[in-house]
Amino acid sequence: MTEHSRLRWLRLAVIVMIAALFFLPLWWMAVSAMRPGDAIFRYLSPLSPWSFLPREWTAEHMLGIWQGSFGRAIFNSIFVTLVTVIGGLAVCSTAAFALAVIDFPFRKSVFFVMVISFLIPFDAIAVPLYGIMRLLDLQNTYTGLILPGIGNGLAVFLLRQFFIGIPKDLREAAFVDGMGWFGIFWRIYLPLSGPAMLSAALILFVFQWQAYLWPLLIAPSPEYKVAAVAIAQFSNEYQANFGLIFAASLVISIIPMVVLTILQRYYSTSVASTGGKE
């Protein structure tokens, strides 16, 4: 073996070890969800391979979580996130199109306000916003949950970057053919922007699936509670039943984990192109 290839294998070994270390808490969560409740801590002292590999399997917890209000919370999360992605794409792509393509006065200032709104995270303003949403009677409604997620500065930024890259000739030709702005947006820009739209969708998805402070404030009733909030209260209710807590955690985590693993390429490029590149 040459020194170069030995170094390469060493590097791979380090990478795999670090990845394993990062994955360990998630693996432990998954294993603990599927083993009998009393086995979760029993196999921890002393630490052994059985700490991470269940000797006995049980589906008890994975089935048990669906008996209470957790199913409703997962449904709420999925519904709210789906609508946020669709609504967010509509709002952000139209804004990005105007900012990238149409020439109008104060374009830079409008873009600046949107960038600032991206730099100041939404949570900072959550407390006064709660007062406004109460005024508008949007407590415990899907609208109240969804609204704050649809105007996403990151998604606007990303889509604008992408739209700027589409050659001008295309829209000039379309103008000559008598196409209006909406036609240009709908028939030319959107069909060319599949990957960028997918990236923006992922940003919106991750944001809304994660949301905690806002849903905690705006939708505390069991009917509208989302999974990220339910799990925190779950862990108080089922103090002693760690099996159930881990099972619920696993269900909430597995959805974004699968999505991200499949679409990792789009997420990474979307994330990267919003910072560090011009």
Add this chain to the structure above:
Amino acid sequence: MTKRSAILAALAFLMPALVSVFLLRLWPAAVAVNTSLIPPGSDTYGLDNFRYIFTDPVFLNSLKVTLVFLVIVNPLQIAISLALALLMNTAVPLIGFWRTVILLPVAIPQSVSAVVWGVALRPDGLVNAVLVALGMEPQRFLTSPDQALASIILIVSWIGVGYWMTFILAGLQDIPKSLYEAVTIDGANPWQRFRFVTLPQLRRPLTFVLVANTVANFLIFAPIQILTAGGPEGSTDLIMNTVYTQAFIISDPESAAASTVVLVAVVLLIVILQFRMMRTEDGHD
């Protein structure tokens, strides 16, 4: 295409986004400023609410804790993400998969990560089991005033570093190979290559990560609210938790509004300061 029709079209396309910027940012910001300037039980404007929070030991403590937290967590996360990015910037088998594994925690709700880590950090939990297996003493972690903030730093870093790594990794991949070839011909060693090519070329993504990371860490809430409620002894009382407590636990909307104004002002300031910092460094390079 006349100018007027372009303006009308732009307005139509921008309308939903402008409405949401107004409804979700500007209006609440205006409400917070307004509420913060009216002392409780009064109908004239004044600075009493700010005077009150800046003499409130709880608020002052949370400012201190937040500052200590940021001073530790930002350099730590940036150093780790940079190291990870350098390590992962290679073409070993399945590299995309290994990167994804490190990125996964960021997609999981922070509340879930908090709950899982809360169990792992129990006295009889996973982390102590690992420590004991390595021949070390078990620790109290979240229940110790000396270790709780460090435990929170561990949790939020596990969540975030893969995300920040992604930015730096993209920056690394943008560095032209020819730059490395040039300095290698000049006899540069690996450290010099890093110091004089990699680091200057990463200025943009690193600055971006510094800004975005500071703002994200400034507003950490779910792990605190779920795991420590700011304790023990106020040692993890980050500012977002204090604002939440003022607004919804002790129902003091005036203080909450004043704190929100301070919070937003500080976030704005950080963003502006760090962009300035980036410009002066520009001059040196």
